[in-house]
Amino acid sequence: MDDRKQLILRAIIREYIGKVEPVSSKNITGRYGLDVSSATVRNEMSCLERMGYIEQPHTSAGRIPSEMGYRYYVDYLMEKYRLAIREKQAIENRLDERVDKLESLLQKAGEILSELTNYPSIVSEPTMTQKRYRHFKLVEINDTMALLVIVLDDSSIKNYQINLVGRLKEEDYKTISNILNDRLAGQDISGINSGMLPDWGYQSLNDKLVMEDILRALANVVDQDNVHNIHISGTLNIFNQPEFKDIEKVRGLLNFFEQQKSLQKLVESGREGISYRIGEEVPLDNLEGLSVITSTYCVNGKPVGTIGVIGPTRMDYSKSSTLLEKISENLGISLIRLMK
Amino acid sequence: MDDRKQLILRAIIREYIGKVEPVSSKNITGRYGLDVSSATVRNEMSCLERMGYIEQPHTSAGRIPSEMGYRYYVDYLMEKYRLAIREKQAIENRLDERVDKLESLLQKAGEILSELTNYPSIVSEPTMTQKRYRHFKLVEINDTMALLVIVLDDSSIKNYQINLVGRLKEEDYKTISNILNDRLAGQDISGINSGMLPDWGYQSLNDKLVMEDILRALANVVDQDNVHNIHISGTLNIFNQPEFKDIEKVRGLLNFFEQQKSLQKLVESGREGISYRIGEEVPLDNLEGLSVITSTYCVNGKPVGTIGVIGPTRMDYSKSSTLLEKISENLGISLIRLMK
DNA sequence: TTTAGCACTCAATCGTTTTGAGTGCTAAAA
DNA sequence: TTTTAGCACTCAAAACGATTGAGTGCTAAA
Numbered sequence: 001m002d003d004r005k006q007l008i009l010r011a012i013i014r015e016y017i018g019k020v021e022p023v024s025s026k027n028i029t030g031r032y033g034l035d036v037s038s039a040t041v042r043n044e045m046s047c048l049e050r051m052g053y054i055e056q057p058h059t060s061a062g063r064i065p066s067e068m069g070y071r072y073y074v075d076y077l078m079e080k081y082r083l084a085i086r087e088k089q090a091i092e093n094r095l096d097e098r099v100d101k102l103e104s105l106l107q108k109a110g111e112i113l114s115e116l117t118n119y120p121s122i123v124s125e126p127t128m129t130q131k132r133y134r135h136f137k138l139v140e141i142n143d144t145m146a147l148l149v150i151v152l153d154d155s156s157i158k159n160y161q162i163n164l165v166g167r168l169k170e171e172d173y174k175t176i177s178n179i180l181n182d183r184l185a186g187q188d189i190s191g192i193n194s195g196m197l198p199d200w201g202y203q204s205l206n207d208k209l210v211m212e213d214i215l216r217a218l219a220n221v222v223d224q225d226n227v228h229n230i231h232i233s234g235t236l237n238i239f240n241q242p243e244f245k246d247i248e249k250v251r252g253l254l255n256f257f258e259q260q261k262s263l264q265k266l267v268e269s270g271r272e273g274i275s276y277r278i279g280e281e282v283p284l285d286n287l288e289g290l291s292v293i294t295s296t297y298c299v300n301g302k303p304v305g306t307i308g309v310i311g312p313t314r315m316d317y318s319k320s321s322t323l324l325e326k327i328s329e330n331l332g333i334s335l336i337r338l339m340k
Numbered sequence: 341m342d343d344r345k346q347l348i349l350r351a352i353i354r355e356y357i358g359k360v361e362p363v364s365s366k367n368i369t370g371r372y373g374l375d376v377s378s379a380t381v382r383n384e385m386s387c388l389e390r391m392g393y394i395e396q397p398h399t400s401a402g403r404i405p406s407e408m409g410y411r412y413y414v415d416y417l418m419e420k421y422r423l424a425i426r427e428k429q430a431i432e433n434r435l436d437e438r439v440d441k442l443e444s445l446l447q448k449a450g451e452i453l454s455e456l457t458n459y460p461s462i463v464s465e466p467t468m469t470q471k472r473y474r475h476f477k478l479v480e481i482n483d484t485m486a487l488l489v490i491v492l493d494d495s496s497i498k499n500y501q502i503n504l505v506g507r508l509k510e511e512d513y514k515t516i517s518n519i520l521n522d523r524l525a526g527q528d529i530s531g532i533n534s535g536m537l538p539d540w541g542y543q544s545l546n547d548k549l550v551m552e553d554i555l556r557a558l559a560n561v562v563d564q565d566n567v568h569n570i571h572i573s574g575t576l577n578i579f580n581q582p583e584f585k586d587i588e589k590v591r592g593l594l595n596f597f598e599q600q601k602s603l604q605k606l607v608e609s610g611r612e613g614i615s616y617r618i619g620e621e622v623p624l625d626n627l628e629g630l631s632v633i634t635s636t637y638c639v640n641g642k643p644v645g646t647i648g649v650i651g652p653t654r655m656d657y658s659k660s661s662t663l664l665e666k667i668s669e670n671l672g673i674s675l676i677r678l679m680k
Numbered sequence: 681t682t683t684a685g686c687a688c689t690c691a692a693t694c695g696t697t698t699t700g701a702g703t704g705c706t707a708a709a710a
Numbered sequence: 711t712t713t714t715a716g717c718a719c720t721c722a723a724a725a726c727g728a729t730t731g732a733g734t735g736c737t738a739a740a
């Protein structure tokens with residue numbers, strides 16, 4: 001692939017991304033640094049087609065990039081997109097606003113990403129590995145109910161209602177809190193899971209019942225922690241994409257967006273850092289003509305989650321990936337602040 | 341409007357609801373108890389059209405019901421739909437399953453409604469009026485943070501993290517809990533709202549700061565309580581409706597579904613009990629050809645929220661309203677159980 | 681190696697014709 | 711007075727055919 005062919009391939013892709021119409025030889029001559037006649041371009045095009053980088057919808061039409069063409073573009077030809085000042089500011093402002101809940105932060109990140117790219121976006125909840133218990137406190141509420149307060153080492157507080165089988169005396173609350181603190185403080189939360197509750201040997205049946213209720217609540221912490229919901233925003237942006245004029249295509253994609261499992265698969269199969277998956281490379285049968293760009297976001301240098309955009313194969317890879325980089329970076333920063 | 345006209349109008353509507361194609365005179369003769377020739381039916385139809393109950397898309401087409409026609413049908417002609425056993429069971433089973441969270445329950449109600457009707461559904465969160473504080477407890481977490489536990493008279497427990505400005509001694513926690521219990525237990529929660537925090541006269545600046553943080557948390561209880569989110573499910577069902585072949589229509593409706601405000605308006609404007617709003621009667625500009633059936637659901641005989649379906653004007657009013665009645669009744673029952 | 685020129689292709693557009701479902705009206709039958 | 715058979719009429723939708731024009735591939739000269 002010589003220089004001029006590269007120039008032409010890039011021109012075709014840029015043009016097609018913008019107009020979403022087959023690109024003719026005449027269209028790109030005199031631009032994109034191509035000071036040759038359309039006939040010359042046609043010869044090159046014919047060659048590029050034989051090489052598999054572009055294709056022709058029908059004989060008398062222009063060319064459109066093939067998936068292989070996009071891949072080559074992303075790997076070798078793509079120029080860096082310069083963020084507009086207002087884009088940069090929008091990202092920083094929006095992700096800097098004080099938010100109290102993790103969900104809201106992820107939601108916001110997804111929204112701004114969708115807004116700026118015009119594509120639907122997905123954000124996976126962060127996997128915070130290695131959380132430990134720091135402190136326990138069982139609080140009296142009334143005769144039949146207590147509240148278990150758990151502080152984790154990232155300072156987050158969780159609490160669970162415990163229905164009491166028998167009545168507890170005031171000192172019992174302290175005793176139980178102490179037992180929990182002695183046994184579990186500093187331990188990894190995955191130690192207690194619903195698969196197998198430990199047997200600590202109890203003095204009475206009542207002790208056993210109460211403590212097992214509590215342990216079940218602790219198991220809940222882990223279980224809930226392992227459900228990594230995936231948020232999706234800007235789904236209606238697909239209506240802005242000319243390739244989604246067909247109602248069945250829209251339906252298929254929107255339907256896909258409602259399936260947590262498929263989204264999960266999509267997110268989990270992405271590589272660390274920025275990952276481009278183009279057309280067939282997207283690990284989803286029954287959805288064609290789509291590309292996915294994902295980026296992992298990091299806390300303290302470690303990737304903990306994924307954020308990405310979904311668009312037609314002819315999406316604006318350059319702009320999207322730059323925005324994605326910036327947003328995932330800022331998301332990481334906000335996340336650290338949120339957890340402090 | 342004589343008997344035969346009613347018979348014919350009902351026949352046209354039933355037929356149109358099923359086939360979604362203009363109904364011809366020949367089509368309904370010999371059925372629906374119409375033992376007359378098509379010519380006779382034609383005469384009657386022509387009359388019904390002059391009266392405004394049906395209309396003709398173009399000269400050589402059959403008739404379709406007008407909005408006025410649907411209104412007449414709903415008010416006078418509609419026959420009661422008999423629930424299939426599997427429908428009844430599906431509703432009872434699904435709403436009987438133990439759920440712990442209010443949101444999940446509403447979600448479920450919406451889902452089953454959408455599933456059985458094939459239309460999108462909306463469910464508003466219940467307005468629980470007149471909640472009172474029952475009990476307070478301020479719990480020590482660490483030097484910089486405390487947890488405020490609030491028990492309401494419906495036994496629900498809420499809790500808020502309080503960031504401490506200064507350090508508190510162990511007895512302070514008890515003192516503050518006591519003050520709150522003395523002053524507020526038994527009071528209506530709307531007494532403390534973010535509009536105006538009470539000034540209780542404090543001994544020191546620190547006391548003041550701590551207590552005001554707490555009061556702000558209490559105000560939150562009310563504020564959060566006043567946000568009545570509206571859940572929507574089964575949105576993709578609109579793809580099953582032949583009137584939504586047009587992409588722009590789909591887009592408009594899906595877009596509408598994302599606007600909490602509009603949904604709120606829709607829910608709040610419904611009357612108590614079952615309410616049918618047909619076409620123009622729906623209080624939403626820029627959305628045409630839609631009908632909405634809503635039903636209030638009750639706790640202890642009092643309507644506390646709304647559940648409903650949204651469909652094309654030619655929706656199956658009979659089936660939908662019967663399902664809606666049944667589901668809203670069961671939702672009320674489950675709700676009472678959930679709060680106990 | 682490049683390019684002007686020309687024949688060729690084919691989707692898309694436009695206009696015309698055909699088709700058939702369904703009506704309205706009329707005049708005879710009930 | 712009401713019902714109905716019969717027939718002319720209407721019009722959207724389908725089928726067909728002709729036209730257009732953007733864009734190509736190829737060839738022969740620059």
